[in-house]
Amino acid sequence: MPFRVDERSTEFAEIDRFDGGVGWIAHPDEEMQRASHALEHEGEVWVIDPVDAEGVDALLAEFGEVRGVVVTLDRHARDAADVANRHDVPVYLPAFFEGVSEELEAPVVRFGDELADTGFKARTVVDSRFWQEVALYDPDRRTLVVSESVGTADYFLAMGERLGVHPMRRAIPPRDALGDLAPDRVLVGHGAGVLTDATTALETALSQSRTRAPLLYAKTGRKLLPF
Numbered sequence: 001m002p003f004r005v006d007e008r009s010t011e012f013a014e015i016d017r018f019d020g021g022v023g024w025i026a027h028p029d030e031e032m033q034r035a036s037h038a039l040e041h042e043g044e045v046w047v048i049d050p051v052d053a054e055g056v057d058a059l060l061a062e063f064g065e066v067r068g069v070v071v072t073l074d075r076h077a078r079d080a081a082d083v084a085n086r087h088d089v090p091v092y093l094p095a096f097f098e099g100v101s102e103e104l105e106a107p108v109v110r111f112g113d114e115l116a117d118t119g120f121k122a123r124t125v126v127d128s129r130f131w132q133e134v135a136l137y138d139p140d141r142r143t144l145v146v147s148e149s150v151g152t153a154d155y156f157l158a159m160g161e162r163l164g165v166h167p168m169r170r171a172i173p174p175r176d177a178l179g180d181l182a183p184d185r186v187l188v189g190h191g192a193g194v195l196t197d198a199t200t201a202l203e204t205a206l207s208q209s210r211t212r213a214p215l216l217y218a219k220t221g222r223k224l225l226p227f
Contacts, residue, residue, distance in 0.1 A: 012053040016185070016193040020141045022063065023187060026053040033153040033191045034078070037145060039138065040064055041118045046092075048072060048136065049147055049189055052079035057086070068092045070115065073147040074100050074132040076189065081106035092116065094134045096127055125149050125177045126169075135174075137181060144183035144198070149174045150205055152191030158215035163194050163201040165209040167216060173209035178202065 015035060016023035023037040036050040038060050044067035045060050060066055066087040069080045074097055081104045084091045090107040092115060093100055101108045113122055115136060125133040126149065136145040149166050150156070156164035163186060165173045186202055187193040194201045 012055060012059075014059065016187055016195065018141075018143075018185060018195065020063075020138075021143060021187070022059060023193060024053065024056065024059065025192075026051040026056075031153070031155070033151075035187070035189055035191060035193075036078075037187050038063055039120070039136075039143065039145070041067075041120070041138075046070055046115065046118065046120070047080075047083055048145055049076040050079050050083045052082055056083075068109070068116065069106075070136070071097075071100060071104075072134050072136060072145065073189065074098075076147055077103045080104060094122060094124075094132070096124070097132050100132075123177045125174045135178060137183070142182065142184040143187065144178070144181055144185070144202070145187045146174075146178070147189035150178075150186070150202070151188040152194065154191075155220065156190065156216075158212040158219065161205065161212065163188075163198075163205040164216065165205055167213075167220070170209050170213035170216065173206045175206045179206055 012024040012026045013028040014024050021039045023035050025035050034051050037048045039046045040063040043064040045064045047069045049072055066089055068089050069084040070092045071080050080091045084106040090109040091104050092109050092111050095110045095112050121137045123135040125135050133148055149169050150163055182199045185195045186198045
């Protein structure tokens with residue numbers, strides 16, 4: 001299984017469909033499990049951290065007309081410009097992101113605590129020289145999108161976890177940014193989302209991040225051992 005596949009995909013795996021959104025993984029066989037999402041708001045579609053694939057436009061059209069493409073992690077420019085230009089919309093970036101707009105060959109619009117006029121709340125998860133990330137939360141549908149600090153791809157998860165904190169954030173999980181939320185679903189940038197009992201999964205991931213870190217690191221170490 002390759003860690004990451006860079007060429008444009010000719011197919012994708014649909015994930016996370018619910019009333020008001022859908023997700024997809026453009027390269028289902030890659031270990032990174034890079035996931036992309038679309039959220040609907042009043043008949044318009046917001047595309048989040050997309051990895052492009054043939055057939056994605058038809059999937060988006062099921063939910064409405066594309067209004068904008070959103071990048072929620074400084075390392076997730078991905079195919080945002082390609083999707084935005086194809087739909088003649090801007091790429092939306094958090095106001096504090098630095099060094100990302102230069103990577104995007106598309107018009108850029110900045111946003112602060114709310115994404116445009118959607119009511120989607122933007123929570124700053126990390127703001128550092130090496131990592132810039134926001135989470136988006138739709139309070140009406142109780143949908144939380146977290147691109148990197150939590151995930152469900154195998155390398156995020158210690159044994160028994162449904163949602164795990166990123167290996168590099170285990171010591172300092174994003175409790176301040178996410179701990180007061182009670183989502184019905186958590187959509188992530190790596191892996192399929194958590195669509196049932198999501199609040200419990202999030203609370204467990206945040207509260208047990210440090211104590212379960214050795215289990216995750218041991219699992220990772222075993223995978224690296226030669227046979």
